[in-house]
Structure formats: C-alpha cells, structure tokens
Amino acid sequence: MSDAVYRSTVGRDYTPDQIKAISTGLRSIVGAERVSCHEEDLLCHAYDATMIEARPDWVVWPDNAGQVAAILKLATRYHVPVVPRGAGSGLTGGSLPVRGGIVLSLSRMDRIISLEPENMLAEVEPGVINADLDRAAARYGLFYPPDPASFEFSTLGGNVAESAGGLRAVKYGVTRDYVLGLEAVLPNGDLIRTGSRTAKCVVGYDLTRLLVGSEGTLAVFTKLILRLVSRPEAVKTILAIFPDVHAAAQVVSALNSRTILPTTLEFMDRSSIDCVKKFAHITVDEKAGALLLIEIDGPHETIERQAQNLIELCRQHTSLEIILSHSDEERDALWKARRAISPALHQIAPDKFNEDVVVPRSKIPDLVSRLEAISQTHNLTIVSFGHAGDGNIHVNILTDLAQPGTRERVDAALHELFRHTIELGGTISGEHGIGLTKAPFLSMELDPVTLAIMKKIKRVFDPLDILNPGKIFNDNHHD
C-alpha cells in the first residue's frame, strides 16, 4: 500500500515556543546527539513494511528506562504523541507516527541483561534482535522458539508488542507464550513491573499478557523477561509436492491422529509455486498444485521414525514427490522455494496486500476454495501461502493501485476475505496485529461491547491518548 501519506498535527496544535520547549526538553533528557529533527532521520522513521508514509516531528534514541520515563513525562506535559519503534518491520503500520510527534526508537536499548540457564529465562532490553537472543541461548543448549519471518532484524520489543507468530508456532506457540514478565513505562512516565521470573504467577490481573500484543498503545517496554526452552537434539525437513491443494490439506488434517506435532508446517498454493518458478527460477514438478514444507524436531531416535511416518502419510495422499533432508545443506535447499516467495511477489505487481488471516485447521480447504471465488469475482491475483499447521494463511492480493477502480476492488475483496474468515470461525489477524491498516475492519470481528471495554482499557493506561494514537481503534467501521 502506498496511497496514504499522514501529516503531523503537531505543527498545527502547538505554538513555536512550545515546540522549542519540547526540543529543549528532549535534548536535556537524552543529550543533543540522541534527538533529531533532521529531514533524513524523520524520513527514515516515517515507514514500516506497509510503505505508508507518516513523518514524525522528532526522533529520540533513549538509553535506559529512566530516559524513556522522562520523555513520556515531557510528552504528557505537552500532549505530544509518542510512538515506540523497534526495527520498523511491522506489516500493519503499528510503528507509524500518523499524528506526528515523537518516534521513540528503542534501538539503543539492545542489551541482553542476563541469560540464566538454570532458570531457563533471559532478561533483555526491548531493542535486542530476535535472532541475537536465540544465538546467545544456543550457547547454553537453550532455544528461543518464536521466529517471525523478520527474526534476523526485528526486535524483541516489537515482537512482544505484536505478539509475533512465526513458522514454529505450530509446535512452540507464539511470542505471548514466552513472556514471563515486563518492565514498562506508562504514558504518564510511571514505571511498572508485571509478571515474574517464574512460569507460575497468579498475583492480581495478568497485566503481562494484556500488554503483550497491545501494539505500543498502552505502555513502552523497557525490559522483557523471556522464557527459554531446551534446544531440540535434531531437526528434519520434508518437502512434499501434491497435485492439488485438497490432497495437501488432507495431510494437514491427518497429522493429528499420528501424534506427530511438526515444528513447522508450511503451505504453498499453485500460484505461489508458479511465482517462485517464474521469478526465482526454482524447478518444481510441472503438475505441482500445492506444496508442504514440514519440519520436525526432537530426540534423534524419535525423529527418524516420525520422518518415515510422515513420508508414508504424504504417499497415501497422492504426493507427487517427497524429499527428506539429511544435512543442514539439504535442509537449506528445501527451504529455498518457501523463502523465495515474498521477494518474488514484489516482482509480480507494484502493490501487495498481505493479510494474515487464521481459520481453524479443519477449515483450510474451505478458505482456499473461497479465496479462488474472491479472486474470480474481483478479478484480482491472489497468492496464498503460510503456516498451515496453525491455520494461519498469508493471503496476498497483488495489484496495481495506479489503475482506476483497483482500490475499490481490493477493498471489496478484503472485506469479503475477512467476512469469510470470521464465518469459518477464524480471526482477521494471526500475527501482524491491527495497527493502522486493519483498524477499519476490527468491528467485523469484535462486538461493540468488547470494543468499548478495550477502549476503556486504553483510557486507563493512556487517558490523554498520546501513546501511539490512531492505532487499533478507528471510527470508520466496515460492517
């Protein structure tokens, strides 16, 4: 999406004297070199992965919780919007300063404070990169499983703010399942500590999980206590090609009764396969109508038997070809097609709408059929792939918004997609969050009473509406 540009309201709402006071205040908190109003810094912090532009008025890089608290106190005094930001890799505009104000970059708060093998946890600052924590954990035989596609560059603070999912969620769950406790600063500058350093904790309301997935609208995280697990002894990858999507979907359904819980169960439809064949020059069987990439992990002895079990299952469901990895190199080769999709999609059309709907696993075939109908009705290219193991399908509408009438067709298609998803017992966002782009659709899934409760909770934390304003809630309901 590239049709929206948001402008700051700060210039309109504040006097030059107030703007000067805010600048001076910020400099006195973090030092002059950690505040910027330079055009290039503002532009660099005006985007996330949606390609919508929203320019802030200030970018600030605090070093510690005390500075974060002081910045929020200052912002409260002048009613200035503050938007916390990790790597800016979000897919729904969550870190965009749509009303201008301060972008609070947590990138300098990137220390792993402690890594405690005996307690199987890590305490980290929000700016730590996801993959860096996992690499540090690996040195102790430990594992941080949540792996959003962005794991090599997205920050743990951002992951927690969105409750990021990923490929391994089938077996290991999502970010939410790894957050034991938080230190966070409220919009008024007060610091709170939630949860504990233990798995069990039932002391008052679960503010930890309320803050996880709150998309930077309730508090700014300054410390995360994250649970680690034992690293699996071995990993095996199987690539299976099927003549059509229904055969692949049956394998997904049948997996249950085998008591095999794959780590990863990725799905690609015919369009995705065609796309990687054409643009990434990957060779796949001519008759391939669907592809499953299955990864299992666990103890050595078990994994061999499970792999054979899986291969047999795929054979029973008319798979055309099955490849099992025997080394890390072979494993990487099998992942090539899956990893090539996202870059390849960008070559098909200038605009891409990537929606991360989820349906109960048994409804995947229904969803796939309905996607075909939506594609035909609205004459739009739709490419689907993703996390079949947990029913989380990434539906990509590929189009060119410059063509007249396209925007309307896309809106109609999205509306239908979300309606069908909800009808099938699903949810409109599995891992990307609501942010800005899905806010108009929120009331399709949530009833007015639930929405009202959520808005009141927002006011409990942020009565002045200064923290990441304009996100999640939106008054332009589609229903």
Next chain:
Amino acid sequence: MSDAVYRSTVGRDYTPDQIKAISTGLRSIVGAERVSCHEEDLLCHAYDATMIEARPDWVVWPDNAGQVAAILKLATRYHVPVVPRGAGSGLTGGSLPVRGGIVLSLSRMDRIISLEPENMLAEVEPGVINADLDRAAARYGLFYPPDPASFEFSTLGGNVAESAGGLRAVKYGVTRDYVLGLEAVLPNGDLIRTGSRTAKCVVGYDLTRLLVGSEGTLAVFTKLILRLVSRPEAVKTILAIFPDVHAAAQVVSALNSRTILPTTLEFMDRSSIDCVKKFAHITVDEKAGALLLIEIDGPHETIERQAQNLIELCRQHTSLEIILSHSDEERDALWKARRAISPALHQIAPDKFNEDVVVPRSKIPDLVSRLEAISQTHNLTIVSFGHAGDGNIHVNILTDLAQPGTRERVDAALHELFRHTIELGGTISGEHGIGLTKAPFLSMELDPVTLAIMKKIKRVFDPLDILNPGKIFNDNHHD
C-alpha cells in the same frame, strides 16, 4: 484457617420489599427449583477449601448464558453482590460470598459442547470437571494437561478463573496456556466473546488472558475454548531418595543441561517424609532427608534413554535409593507417598496455612534454608513439598490457632515467607490466586502504580463492584 466468619451486608442494606423483589426476579429467571434461600444450601455454599465461613443470601443454579446474563442484570439493578462458584475447592477464599448476596453456582452448566480432534480444541461450559474433559480427550488420543491437585472434582471454569497450575506445569504450562477464547457475561449482563478458536490471534487487546486468573471479579465465564495437545505415547516415573535437601536441589538444577524436560518434578522435604511415614504408614529409608518424584513422558524410544539418564544423574548426586516404574501399578505405588501428604498434614495440627510461593528454580535451596530459619524463629512446624520443577513450593504452616498468641506468630511467619520469596525474585502465589486470604499481602509484591491500574481495570468491568467484591484488593496492606 477457621477464625473468620463473614456476614452478609444485604440484610442491612436492603428493605424487605427489595429482598422480596430479588427473590421473585431470580425465580422468574431460572425457575423456583433453581433458587434457594434454605439454610442448608446457604451453609453448603458458605465454604471453600480455606474453611473460612461466608454465607450467601441466595444460591442460584443457572442452566445457560442467557440466565447468567439475566441474573447479573437483576443484581446490577439492586446492587447485589454476585459470586460465581465452581466446585468450591479454591485455597484462598475466591468463591466465598464475603458480603453475602448471590452465589452463582455454575455446576449445572457442565456440557462438553464440542471436542474437535482436527482443530485440537474443545468448547466446554464452565461447570465441566477437569478430569472429565481429559477423559473425553483421551478417546481421540488427545490430552488436556493442566492438572491441579483437585482435578477429579474442580471445574474448568474455576481452573480458568484461578489460572490453576498443577503437577505437569513443568513441561506443559498452566491453565492460562490452554485457554484460546472465552464467552463471558459482564456484571451489567452484557455478553462478550474473547479470543478465537485458533492459537494465533492478535485482534485488539488480549481480554482472554486478562480474564484468565481474574478470580471471578471481572466477568462470569459461560463458555471456554480450550486447547488440547497430543497424548504422550509413554510415561515413566522415578522416585529418588536423597540424604538431604541440597542433593535433591542440585538434581533439579542439573536437569536442564541434560535437555530432559520432565512432565512432573515433585519434591518432599524431611518433614513431609516424616509426616507420611507417621500418619500414612509408608516405609521410606531411615536416612531420607528429601525425595524427588520425577515423571517423564514422550515417545517410547526416547523415554527409555531419558529414564536411564535421570537415574545416572540422581546417582551422581548421592541418592540413597532410586526406583523406576515399569507399569501403571508400579507408578501408582510410587505416587503413594506424594498423594498421602495433604491428608496426613491434617492429622498433625488443627490449622493449616498452605502457601504456594514460587521462586526461580535456582533459588529453591535458598528458600528451603530460609524456611528452616522462619520455623525456628517463630517456633512453628513448617512442612514443604511441591512442584520443584517450576520453583513452586507448597509451604505448610501447621498450628493450632486456639492457643493464645499463635495467630500473631503465624502472621509474622507468613509476612517473612512472602518477603523472602519476593527478595529471591519470586511471587507470592503460583497457582492458588490472591482471593481473600492473600489480599492483605498483595502490595508486598505489586507496586502502587500497578495496583492502581488493576483497580481501574476492575472498575472498567464492574463499576458497581458487585462481582465477587472484597477479593484480590484489600486496604489493609502489609508492607
């Protein structure tokens, strides 16, 4: 604890005409036979496992969400306290009607609405007994892991309200980790639906996890969507006896580096062992100073190796005796001592304070040493056992409150226990909740800002303070 009796305030605050109108209203909602003001019903609903007495004015047994909503609307109109109740097996007074009013028994809402193997979930009413769901799941090779000690009689609604833990939490987590979504009625009678039927869902704030563990103070659950997992292929149990608590604690710490995650890792100290020897006539080695009961589960091939690995580990740490189960009968025999503790404790002294503190696993030896000091300082019998695998130790103070000055010594000991727990980075309740009995200690763990946020959240859901009033929050802070 048996020293407190709470009286209804309804008789004082309402006119006879209002009381009559409430009775008539309740009968018209659920039918005359599902409302009671009989002395025997009021008394039966005046207790939970704390033995504190708090008598309601009405007991009502609704059949469905519509009736629950109508009861809450009526209660809102007359400002009558409503206390939801499952099996009344709570350990902190959570289901006691301390201000009188209506006890809302969910015992008749006990249907398993659906059990979906393909989606690995169940939809249940709140009155379903924990073990009944697991038995139903077992028919499909599925498993509902959370197993509070009360699993044969406690209800899932109550389990979710407390985020109940249990023995298997080491590997499988607690109740919170199995709740995907909820249907709940707010104090004003509005019905909301939270979460989804999918593992991934990031649509607005996570009201599901906010309601989990909210101890019946925010909403009344009328439907639970619970996640199921695959049933393990095999289970093995190992009982290991050690000369002292420190050897046992070292085994607990060393387990990590072996990449073995036990399902259950139970601990008994010398006092617990003496107690079961004396009162349950169980034979244990004379020199036994600590005992570990370790259970592992998983695929057949793996579990054999892991069991041998564990036995070797225990031997390295000077275990006096190690017994491995080879059958279900042998497994039951090993569990005999652990299961005998709670009943045996009741024979030692008339009053028992059972506190479920949690410390990071590495701090268990420190906690055990401090418990010895507390016991000596205050001249109190303290027996400790519990879930060493997740640092959750059940500390039992056994005493006779009828003796003058005992109450004061117990209070001082509890205060010290909680202070030490927090100093060690732990939490004052791992699985029992705060309810009534721990409310005076809440502010030892939570800072004033966090407490204020929680109280505001309570007001968002329950502005009239009619839903389970007097729980969690308490103005008699100990700090």
